[in-house]
Amino acid sequence: MGCFTGSYYIRSQLNSVNKMYKIYGIPNCDTVKKVFTWMKEQKISFEFHDYKTMGITEKELKNWCEQAGWETIFNKRSTTYKELSPEIQASITSAAKAIPVMLVHASIIKRPVITKGDEVILVGFDAKKYAEVLLSKR
Secondary structure, three states, X not given: OEEEEOOEEEXXXXXXXXXXXXEEEOOOXXXXXXXXHHHHHXXXXXXEEEOOOOOOOHHHHHHHHHHHOHHHHEXXXXXXXXXXXXXXXXXXXXXXXXXXXXXXXXXXXXXXXXXXXXXXXXXXXXXXXXXXXXXXXX
């Protein structure tokens, strides 16, 4: 079971001990760059998935939305969201409505999403939360 705190989703248990962390995002995103730096400073291994160039599947988005909530994964503060028509914005009221938009506009996905196996560990970046979650599980 996970919990949602502010704009950060934290997974309470890390069950996938043998799997590497995977960071999903866009490499030129400032927040993603901060996460790369933080992870490297802490000597935490990870792989990166650029969902702008590598894509993202509907299955992955459904899984993330089920675990962290679509409101956490779907970034209404993004420039991409603000560029959508008011009609489209108003129509996004559930995961079922948000996922197709995220598939077309990957930039609207909150960054970064960190997983381990199929489990969402963190969404967004807060160094204190990262330390609590990632360093305590070493």
